Amino acid sequence: MRLPALLLLATFAGACVDSDEKGNDTAAGTDPALDADATVMDVTAELGTIITVVIVRWHTDEPTTGYVEFGPDTTYGLSTPTTEASTDHEVLLLGNPADTDVHFRVVLTEGEESDSTADYSITTGSLPTGIPQFTASGTLTDEWAYTVIPTQGTTPAVTIVNAKGETVWYYLPVVQEGNLMRALLSHDRKSVILGHAGMQGKLELGRLQWISLDGGTVTELSVPGFDHDLVELPDGTICMITVERRTRSDGTPWEADTLLELHPDGTTTEIFNAWEAFEYPESLPSARAANWTHGNGLDYWPAEDAYLFSMKELGSLAKIPRATGEIEWMIDGSLNQFDFGDDELVMLQHQFEMLDNGNLLLFDNGTQERGYSRAVELDIDEEALTAKQVWDYIRDPSVFVVAKGDVHRFANGNTQVVWSAVGEIQMVTPDGTPIWALNAELGQAFTFVQPVSSFYVAD
Amino acid sequence: MLLISLLLACHREQPDTDSGEPLTVADATLRFTNANNYQFEGILNAPRLPMAELTNDTISWSALDADLQCHDLDPVADIDNVGLMVFPYLTADEVEQGLAVDSLQQVDMGIYLSKEPGEATQVTLSELTFFGTEANIQDEFAPGNGTWLLLLSTGTGVGVGSRMMAFVEPTAGAPDHVSIEDGCSVLDYTVELEALTPLEVPMEGPWVVDWSGVTATGHGSPLVATRVTSLKVARFDALTLPEIEARFLDLETLATEQWSLPHPSGTVDDLGTLTQDTDGSPFPGFDAEGIWMLALMCDSCPVPAPLALTVLNPVPAR
Numbered sequence: 001m002r003l004p005a006l007l008l009l010a011t012f013a014g015a016c017v018d019s020d021e022k023g024n025d026t027a028a029g030t031d032p033a034l035d036a037d038a039t040v041m042d043v044t045a046e047l048g049t050i051i052t053v054v055i056v057r058w059h060t061d062e063p064t065t066g067y068v069e070f071g072p073d074t075t076y077g078l079s080t081p082t083t084e085a086s087t088d089h090e091v092l093l094l095g096n097p098a099d100t101d102v103h104f105r106v107v108l109t110e111g112e113e114s115d116s117t118a119d120y121s122i123t124t125g126s127l128p129t130g131i132p133q134f135t136a137s138g139t140l141t142d143e144w145a146y147t148v149i150p151t152q153g154t155t156p157a158v159t160i161v162n163a164k165g166e167t168v169w170y171y172l173p174v175v176q177e178g179n180l181m182r183a184l185l186s187h188d189r190k191s192v193i194l195g196h197a198g199m200q201g202k203l204e205l206g207r208l209q210w211i212s213l214d215g216g217t218v219t220e221l222s223v224p225g226f227d228h229d230l231v232e233l234p235d236g237t238i239c240m241i242t243v244e245r246r247t248r249s250d251g252t253p254w255e256a257d258t259l260l261e262l263h264p265d266g267t268t269t270e271i272f273n274a275w276e277a278f279e280y281p282e283s284l285p286s287a288r289a290a291n292w293t294h295g296n297g298l299d300y301w302p303a304e305d306a307y308l309f310s311m312k313e314l315g316s317l318a319k320i321p322r323a324t325g326e327i328e329w330m331i332d333g334s335l336n337q338f339d340f341g342d343d344e345l346v347m348l349q350h351q352f353e354m355l356d357n358g359n360l361l362l363f364d365n366g367t368q369e370r371g372y373s374r375a376v377e378l379d380i381d382e383e384a385l386t387a388k389q390v391w392d393y394i395r396d397p398s399v400f401v402v403a404k405g406d407v408h409r410f411a412n413g414n415t416q417v418v419w420s421a422v423g424e425i426q427m428v429t430p431d432g433t434p435i436w437a438l439n440a441e442l443g444q445a446f447t448f449v450q451p452v453s454s455f456y457v458a459d
Numbered sequence: 460m461l462l463i464s465l466l467l468a469c470h471r472e473q474p475d476t477d478s479g480e481p482l483t484v485a486d487a488t489l490r491f492t493n494a495n496n497y498q499f500e501g502i503l504n505a506p507r508l509p510m511a512e513l514t515n516d517t518i519s520w521s522a523l524d525a526d527l528q529c530h531d532l533d534p535v536a537d538i539d540n541v542g543l544m545v546f547p548y549l550t551a552d553e554v555e556q557g558l559a560v561d562s563l564q565q566v567d568m569g570i571y572l573s574k575e576p577g578e579a580t581q582v583t584l585s586e587l588t589f590f591g592t593e594a595n596i597q598d599e600f601a602p603g604n605g606t607w608l609l610l611l612s613t614g615t616g617v618g619v620g621s622r623m624m625a626f627v628e629p630t631a632g633a634p635d636h637v638s639i640e641d642g643c644s645v646l647d648y649t650v651e652l653e654a655l656t657p658l659e660v661p662m663e664g665p666w667v668v669d670w671s672g673v674t675a676t677g678h679g680s681p682l683v684a685t686r687v688t689s690l691k692v693a694r695f696d697a698l699t700l701p702e703i704e705a706r707f708l709d710l711e712t713l714a715t716e717q718w719s720l721p722h723p724s725g726t727v728d729d730l731g732t733l734t735q736d737t738d739g740s741p742f743p744g745f746d747a748e749g750i751w752m753l754a755l756m757c758d759s760c761p762v763p764a765p766l767a768l769t770v771l772n773p774v775p776a777r
Contacts, residue, residue, distance in 0.1 A: 126725035127684075128685065130685060135564070153571075154617045368598060368599045399547070400569060402572075419566070422569060424566040439566055441564060441565065442567070442761060443619065443759075443761070444617075
């Protein structure tokens, strides 16, 4: 491989680069090692529509593969995936804060060999007006690097923040008569998926959006009835909570939830339908005129190829295998089937996840009467239908989260607890010590969040 | 406190510049720093209204005809949102102080509930929801459950555009219906314009202003650039600075002319893109008449005063 007296035509697009005003030399590199066959030409870098994203393009005179190393200085530290064999290459440098110098170099690869260009730098832009600001306190060590955070309140927004609380990606959606409920970095790492729900009673306004990571492309799909949550499977299938409206004998409408899969080819499959699953409404404690199940959280359990689906009006969480679409068991709330022994019953969960050890981690909102919310881990026996509390965490001072709430467990045993409505995310150790927190300014609440370890490889 | 009504009129548009490129800092750039910034101290004295505990109380504002800036208010047309903030661990005095200096975080507020009243001029506690999710907050309206602040606002942003506020206090034996009336005594303030260093501006331009040197707002909190939604320039004829200080809440009516520009990002703006607020005409430039002011505005902040404001000193081209 040869990178000859390189035609480093660093035609940095100036439209979004303020390197000149800061006196940086954007083409500061010198010629790289020259022992390969390919010639790298026309290395360019520009900022995306999202000004923390750097788009790097380069051309080689013969097909090559390559990637870009980048970071805040010439030690780099981050790298993009390797491109396909081609003469024209484009990669996105992701995870950069605003107003920050980004150093990078192109690395050409051929088998075990590689050669790199000189160093280049570009400065990211300033965050646009309206992006919510967060305050981080404490230090994270080996937890995941980024958190995807949808906010509702003064400024509905999606931000991806790093452990310092710095915004490294953002999008300001237009929210009309509803709420931004969920944002997920897609498995293929090409977009951020947004789930917008209409207000209760106007759920026909539901829609999904796919925002390309450079911000340049927004794709939208109307999903009448979408509500609260969605989850993406590794193959790109999206499962959503949707509501189905029916008419009562007196002519008034009422609603219950379904789980609807949207496949990558655009087809849909209804996996679950609460109208079919329950004898309504006589057997249920609530017969609200609106949504009598009110799905409020959804997760996917890969090991069982099953969904976990929480329904607020029932207070219960159901395991629903994809293959059958039938409820296998329900825990918590009015339709609880598990014996909790002397342990405190989970009062009303929002988000949850199955842990690798088979335990169930939940955000237990509790009730206003109880007065506090908590994270709780249950050791559940699916055969015996028993549940035993093995861990919980209550904030000090305690808070009651009236809506939403989320939990995530990391490999080191630490737990991310999202006190959604009160605008705080905490990282707590197994012994319940908070070691990090992210706080929103007054007027901004969180919904559900997604921790991600990489912008390039799905977790 | 330049123009709460104008704050609400701000748009979030991208700058309509020819190039669409960010402005750069050059030698001729005007540098707005902390030394040029004004000081504003707001003092809130919201009424404390006893209300029946554990009851689906009714709160009415049909008799409210003046807002907390003592400006005329139409209780139907001007109130778009009723918000109820519950602060579990703060006293009413602490809430007032935090709001005045914009130091509160979301975590200070345990619950935020709201309702858009439409044509109505009253609301019951049970009608207040968390973004559409029912809360039945009346079941928690009891002594010992925190400090309850009711906000009546123009616009629907959380804590934004507040026209009136009152603490409702759960009290045994109190009436189950309260009326919020005169707002004139709620907000007091002091403002300091004479101590600042005026910012020199060339009468003929250019007027690229770099305000990265303003690190604190006029009310003392850190200035966050992404909260600046627009810049505003106003000229006041036949008024002195002490007269403007004394009537600071009436700036929108005192200004002879005003021009605005949207602020998309960063800390550098070109005042040459200002347009007249009333007819959209281009900014004609500065002259030696009257008093000129430049303000950094925020249309999503709880404190209605400008984040930063300075007096401009137009000088002939050198």
